[in-house]
Amino acid sequence: MKKEQFKSGFAALIGRPNVGKSTLMNHLIGQKIAITSKKPQTTRNRIQTVYTSEEGQIVFVDTPGIHKAKNRLGDYMVNVAQRSLKEVDVVLFLVEPTDYIGAGEQQILSQLRKINTPVILVINKIDTVKKEELFGFIDVYRKEMDFAEIVPVSALKNDNTDELIRCIMKYLPYGPAFYDEDTVTDQPQRQIVAELIREKALRSLNEEIPHGIAVTIERMKWRGQIVDIDATIICERESHKGIIIGKQGAMLKKIGMNARKDVEDLLESKVNLQLWVKVKKDWRDSEFLLKNFGYDSGENE
Numbered sequence: 419m420k421k422e423q424f425k426s427g428f429a430a431l432i433g434r435p436n437v438g439k440s441t442l443m444n445h446l447i448g449q450k451i452a453i454t455s456k457k458p459q460t461t462r463n464r465i466q467t468v469y470t471s472e473e474g475q476i477v478f479v480d481t482p483g484i485h486k487a488k489n490r491l492g493d494y495m496v497n498v499a500q501r502s503l504k505e506v507d508v509v510l511f512l513v514e515p516t517d518y519i520g521a522g523e524q525q526i527l528s529q530l531r532k533i534n535t536p537v538i539l540v541i542n543k544i545d546t547v548k549k550e551e552l553f554g555f556i557d558v559y560r561k562e563m564d565f566a567e568i569v570p571v572s573a574l575k576n577d578n579t580d581e582l583i584r585c586i587m588k589y590l591p592y593g594p595a596f597y598d599e600d601t602v603t604d605q606p607q608r609q610i611v612a613e614l615i616r617e618k619a620l621r622s623l624n625e626e627i628p629h630g631i632a633v634t635i636e637r638m639k640w641r642g643q644i645v646d647i648d649a650t651i652i653c654e655r656e657s658h659k660g661i662i663i664g665k666q667g668a669m670l671k672k673i674g675m676n677a678r679k680d681v682e683d684l685l686e687s688k689v690n691l692q693l694w695v696k697v698k699k700d701w702r703d704s705e706f707l708l709k710n711f712g713y714d715s716g717e718n719e
Contacts, residue, residue: 539565545574607638612633616631653698
């Protein structure tokens, strides 16, 4: 492949919380980087992952879901998502297969109509509906906006994702790669490890704890083929701390066991993981703590 035929650019994934943005991104790049859970607003930072083929390189920007902010963390997440729309070559607007366009989708559509960036409508979770129903869903969205492309996919089943890659490439400029071909993410290893632990905590705790947990990595040290990791789960209330630790430490042990496997796969090493729990009251409304935990809006850059 001649160098001048190589394409490279940025594609933002945007949509309501829980439409499957992180699951889709993980499948497209073939590696788990972004965490997933049934809880909305799982993604908090703008995560960049990289897909490279002979034809070109797509840098995917997985944004936090656009939602009504209830605290400083919420404001930060919404600002990150909105800023991403203006900084990319193509926008992927993920929706679920339905003929009802809710207030959240309408809010996103109103923002998408203001930008000049090509927008690809991605109807995700097509494995949950009958094929013939899709035409009706496509028609409803087509009336709302002139999309550059409409691509139905199933992120979970990896269905039609090749077609989505082909469509994205159409809208990228010609140019050299931003990252070498082995790079899959711009996230530091510590950040990914912290996110994997947070994912396991969210999944293990189900509905028992609100969304107010963060994870910080205190220490990450290699000892030959073993990595020693000390991590702290931050919660907002003493009552939450008790739930996270569980009876005789059972819940914390479960979170650690579940996280260890994913972290070992990521680091390709044996992992000795130690978890602690700390209470930081109302940390989601503290600008200092948000920056401390890695949620820096970047507005002063």
